[in-house]
Amino acid sequence: MSSQTARTGRAVRITAPGELEVVEVDVAAPAPGNVLVEVAWCGICGSDREVFGGTRPAEFVRYPVVPGHEWSGTVVEVGDGVPAELVGRGTVGQGIRTSSTAPASVAGDTAAWPQEYEETGFTLPGGWAQYLELPARYLHLLPEGADLRSAAGIEPAACVAEAVLLADLTVGSRVAVIGAGALGLLATQLLKGAGAEVTVVHHNTSREELARRCGAAHYVLSDEAEGAGLLGTFDAVVEAAGVPGIARLATRLGRPGGRVVLTGIPANDADDLSSLELVSRQVHVMTVFGAPTRAWAYAVRAFALGILDPSVIVTHEFPLEQAGAALEELGRRSGALKVLLRP
Template sequence: MTGDGSGHAVLVEEPRRLRLIPYEPTPPGPGEALVEVAWSGICGSDRELFTGGRPEGFVRYPVIPGHEWSGTVSEVGSGVSSDLIGKPVVGEGFRSCRVCSACRRGDNNLCSADYDETGFTQPGAWANYLTLPAHLLHVLPGGADLQAAALLEPAACVTAACLELATVPGERVAVVGGGSLGLLAVQLLSAASPAEMVLVHLDRTRSQLAESCGATMVITAEEAESHVGKFDAVLEAAGASGTASLATRLACRGGRVALTGAPADDRQPLSSTQLVLSKLTVHTVFGAPSRAWVHAVRAFTSGVLDPKLIISRDLRLSEAADALRILEEESRSTVKILLRP
């Protein structure tokens, strides 16, 4: 890939075929806004999109990726207040129908219409501009750090899990997985003043970063076996084989568990006997409903959440292929990479 990314977008034509293309954004139609992208992120689902590992029905090639982003509104369509122009924003990804029973009860991430999401079935933010329904936008305060704000999408997803756990001060809490979601979860959960905030990770290479996010201890998966049955609330954010099972075993009797990962091959399925005998409450999370976005944005604007802590590096939009390679080859030393148009 060549060029400085000006007036361009990254297009994934099919699995493992990526190129930089000239890009003219779609003018905003009725109810829509045009956003000038400031930063866009790369997550595991973007890598799945690139490699072809995304589940059938959850991607439509060719596609411009990018569901994690921040930017500034540059134009609005009819029916949208012009007051939005010039405002710093982030935006939800799910294009829900807003009328089915799931949407009506507030679970717009579980819309009964066909799956439709920015960066997977609709053009995403690996581009200079992004056009989307204006009702999906969340306005940030003037002067907000847009680099940090680009990670409010994964923050919203893990916020959904934190809301399910509903931790209270003094509880013992653990997070399984020290990637982007896990570290953001540690920040959010530590805000509730737990007696312990333990992060379980492959190794201790991220101990310093985890502690800066609020962890009181970092242990390996092997060491976690000596902590079985200890925690009131456990959030699983690794999405690897066996991590869901580990999360449920770490929870105490009557404890709560929130699972966010969906490993392709889980060789350690959950034990229904253990779940019943321990009377565990297990929540699962898929994406983020609007209410989780509201909480994530509030946590960010109040200073409780600082996504910038987990940004490892940033690259130009034209270096998207390099970013994907770095995330694959240097996964232990790299947490989050951002692209800048």
């Protein structure tokens, strides 16, 4: 039951594309069924830059908005109907809202998601703030003493965890991960943990050492993949690059009957996927947008077991008041991989 504690806190608000402000806001007690989380860390991803730049499709953002969907924190207050023992627990939480009549989507069935899109940090207040309120049913509790800085990376890991689940691996499966950005490296950790032999395919050599640290057995440049005799050799391919043309490379790397999972959304969707190639080689193509409950559970379990360690991809940290500078740093593409804000 809520203690009705009066609070204020700072938050970063994007009022319109290109317009950002740090504001002091009143923090209400959580509504029935909800919790109030004190945010410890919140990551910045490419979609947050789209919100700031005004390039995110209109149906996936609503201004003004407090961004931030990659957060971790501690429950500090609960609303009516929520167990009081949640107070003090470290947690992360799902962002995409599901139908109130189908809260779990445990089997990964996104049909339970409503047609009208709602998500923390895009259409609803997010984690670029000291406090965040959300329904308790979206929480994923962390082990006692968990590293909340590292846990801020569980949300992107959950997205690629769904790709790992769709890839339907067995121990020893040969898997290619295209892209050595944050998503690709987190996918590499999860795939290694699942017993796969992972080859990371990237456009330059700058991430090779980190990719191998994350569990890659091999590292190949994307423009050399064909000459290296890799086309048609992988049991599964996880695409995490999101650049034009990369989906075709992903499908060509998969063996006949193999599985290809696409997670990236190119800014210019002018890919040249060949129906002839897909049908004649019986490549199974699947996609991931967000993460259902089963993927969150998978990522949290991997984190608790030490298989998943998002802290290794953190390159920069900024206080909440420097959110604008943090966005600029990520946009420079000069080595920033995962940028965190600390309220």
